[in-house]
Amino acid sequence: MAPKIALLQVNPVVGDIAGNASKICNFAEQASNAGASLAVTTELAISGYPPRDLLIQSDFVDACYAAASSLQSVIPILTGTPVPPVGERTLPGNGVVRAGDSVREVARKQLLPTYDVFDEARYFESGRGPGIARTIAGLDIGVTICEDAWQHCGATPNDYDSDPIIHIMEWGRQGVVLDATVNLSASPYHADKSGVRIAVARSAAVSLNHPFLLANQVGGNDDLLFDGRSIIAWPDGTVVVAPGWTEGILIADLNSPDDCLWTGDGECTILQPGEELISNDGDLLDAIIIGLSDYCRKSSISKIVLGLSGGIDSALAACVASAAVGAENVTGISMPSRHSSQHSIDDAKATAEALGIEFSIQPIEDLHSSAESALKDILSNGHPVAGENLQARLRGLIVMAHANANGAMAIATGNKSELGQGYCTLYGDMAGGYAPLGDLYKMEVYALAKEFNKRLGIDAVNESTLTKPPSAELAPDQKDEDSLPPYPILDEILCLHIEEGLDATEITAKGHDGQMVNDVLTRLARNEHKRWQMPPAPRVSKRAFGQGWRQPLAARHDWR
């Protein structure tokens, strides 16, 4: 019987070196108790991924390296960690250190992704070849790090000049027999990403003609999410996949998929050759919840407050918040104005009661009148948007007063469709430390509200909220559709442009009204100023606002 290899699917806290090291040791001990002879962490598990500019501090790199080198693991362990620069070079490596039996560096990442959410060329120097760990728990193991395996099956947008998988294959041709190759990953989530990751692992296993084991980080770090779903792939195409969104240990029996073991919540899935992972309806909902939950937990925020308008966005945001930090730590405030309908208050209350969160009603009419009176001169001669935004900002003021008084964090409830169109108010409904729905299109918000209801078996988002026409209720009888295309159409236009990169001509050729397409893309560009200050949002789409996303200066106009 071959020694078993444990993939430690951990959720590290960026910058918490001691805490991460302690967690890894605990996991290794559990793995040993469950029969594993060797443990493998995720990428940069000691520092957490992504450490960003912490990597510029050589003290930080040294501390990570020292922690990985001195891990008191009961079994041999391969740990992902920043490793100091080589010789006279200035940049550290994204490496793997062996400990538990002997201590040495065994690999440096060769392919440094520098696109999309990745900026590794900013921080690291490439390794010069794939890694190897010899006679570790009686095995000889190839060692790769995340992107190192992705070039091989053409799953990276850019070209690299080398392919570490082919490099390991060449070792094989030269007589180096490996028992398996492992891959330490921090492969971020977006919808449909796990299928690609499985294809990457299968492709590597086929080419290498031995098992390929991928340990993937889980959890949220700021706006980046990691779904876990660590993988064992065999050359015949059989794959074992760990559950998503939860920590645990996937223990690989290299000879028998049926004897692989998962120690955490849920269970692992065995895929036969050619079989795909069935995507779970609740996956996106899990993503959003863990994004908010980890953002709060990892930065010592325990309470959340939000405005509950009675609309679909704030209703879903309240659901997500109660799942993330516990209903007892969430407060929803209904803040009706003279333009609010009774059903708005009723629907907000229904959501709060169904979830069991604290709820209060704080009418803004008095404050609104006082403000209108104080600002009479300004408002009477200006653009009407000033008066509309006043209401949103008074609500922001109230939510923030509650947050500051009680040490809670406000969350912003806006979605990607309205943020993309600037249909939101700076310092009003955009106020908050995190925007859990900020990368969800409006129709996804509806779908997740239904999914949440189904999961809990309650009407947390009631029928009225799900079916009434969306309205900002900042002016009499105002409806979103007065200013924007119907959401199913708006979402499709935005998605074709943002995710697929199509321009106005190409989108129109797909059957959309040309004038409408132009209006949507113009609003998208004009409102770039406003999005600059949007709170961090968990990234679940192929392309989010953020990173290098910028509209040309020449196209930006609106600031409000």
Next chain:
Amino acid sequence: MAPKIALLQVNPVVGDIAGNASKICNFAEQASNAGASLAVTTELAISGYPPRDLLIQSDFVDACYAAASSLQSVIPILTGTPVPPVGERTLPGNGVVRAGDSVREVARKQLLPTYDVFDEARYFESGRGPGIARTIAGLDIGVTICEDAWQHCGATPNDYDSDPIIHIMEWGRQGVVLDATVNLSASPYHADKSGVRIAVARSAAVSLNHPFLLANQVGGNDDLLFDGRSIIAWPDGTVVVAPGWTEGILIADLNSPDDCLWTGDGECTILQPGEELISNDGDLLDAIIIGLSDYCRKSSISKIVLGLSGGIDSALAACVASAAVGAENVTGISMPSRHSSQHSIDDAKATAEALGIEFSIQPIEDLHSSAESALKDILSNGHPVAGENLQARLRGLIVMAHANANGAMAIATGNKSELGQGYCTLYGDMAGGYAPLGDLYKMEVYALAKEFNKRLGIDAVNESTLTKPPSAELAPDQKDEDSLPPYPILDEILCLHIEEGLDATEITAKGHDGQMVNDVLTRLARNEHKRWQMPPAPRVSKRAFGQGWRQPLAARHDWR
């Protein structure tokens, strides 16, 4: 007499391909009229620098390349432009296209900076060797792009595996005689940067043994500033430097520094071998003004509104705003509360009158009382910061109402010292589309206020504002020093940590109180959440909040 080479020191608008092309043609015509036979633009002059994720759209790259290739220039011209990927590769190049006589690509940038504010490895593939333009206006010219020249004198933080300057020297040894080497640059400003840039040019000229000509972009694009100061350097160490912060054409007579010519405002400076450029006291002030001015102009914002507290920050911000968009387009609002002193109103008024901006007084007492009464339950049992912040947010509300009503942009008046300590209010004094002082330490704010007074010969910032103890006036008799160290000390601690990368132990060893240093660095880390949503600020220091700047998740705590 050798043909003269014109360096076009232009201020392009990112994304405005047609406008930038037209500007370049006009400059080339002026250069021709002034006797130049050949024109050289700055780096990526056609797209503007930095184009960021616009470069991911192949249509955008193609449009830039087409515009540079079809430039109707009256003299031969070398234009910086994105150039399409080579063969099957996916990433474009950061290139130079020749037009005006024959049309061809002559260079691709070899060294792609990916540190600090730079992320070029995200967007570009490296060129394989330095460029050359043969028999152009009768000259043979080496062609390099910005960073290509910086490795040679050790002025880059990272290592590259090649040195384009040495590569050109090798051509020389092989008998290729060049008349000069040009460098198309978009080299961002920070204080003291121009001295380094001159050293880079001198080093290249000495090694190449022929004149080295560097054309540098001028102006602000979002948070990045470019000071211009294009350079001609000779092998003997003589240098001609164009003025900073203004467009124009530097016409090089390769044989005679004295016969070089500058066509725009100001005049060029001749430095003898070994002589340094005297740094101008007003340089930082120019930087801040052009940052705000270009941000507004390039995104069609013509009016600015700000709260005028009577304190030093808002006073300087008003000065900068009036210099940036004209006093007639600036409105200052004094918003006294029950905690405001009369001198605050008087000093605010004095600044407004000295500058000639519109001024109004909008007391917040009524609104404040209404809000306190409406939020009684929330405020009475909570943290006192909720009540303090309420005042700042009511002021934000008023300023934003004015901005929205009149199509103006609000500016945030905070400085780097208080932003670093979280001594500011989200959606209160942090509200605004741009933070002109956001990268200035408090003592720099004082220095620039004096500089502004001196420049205009008026007391725009009066003696009282310059000398009274800083106070947020959010509580009775509140002083900044109640919560923070004295600013001269705070600034020094922050600067040692942020700019120089020293840790608490190292800063304490420089003579600062250990407890104070720890408190300052702890507040810096805890308030990271808040800075996430700060408006763009012109980058004038060696290291600004922004780019990859992040505190460890584990260290962040405060959100308010």
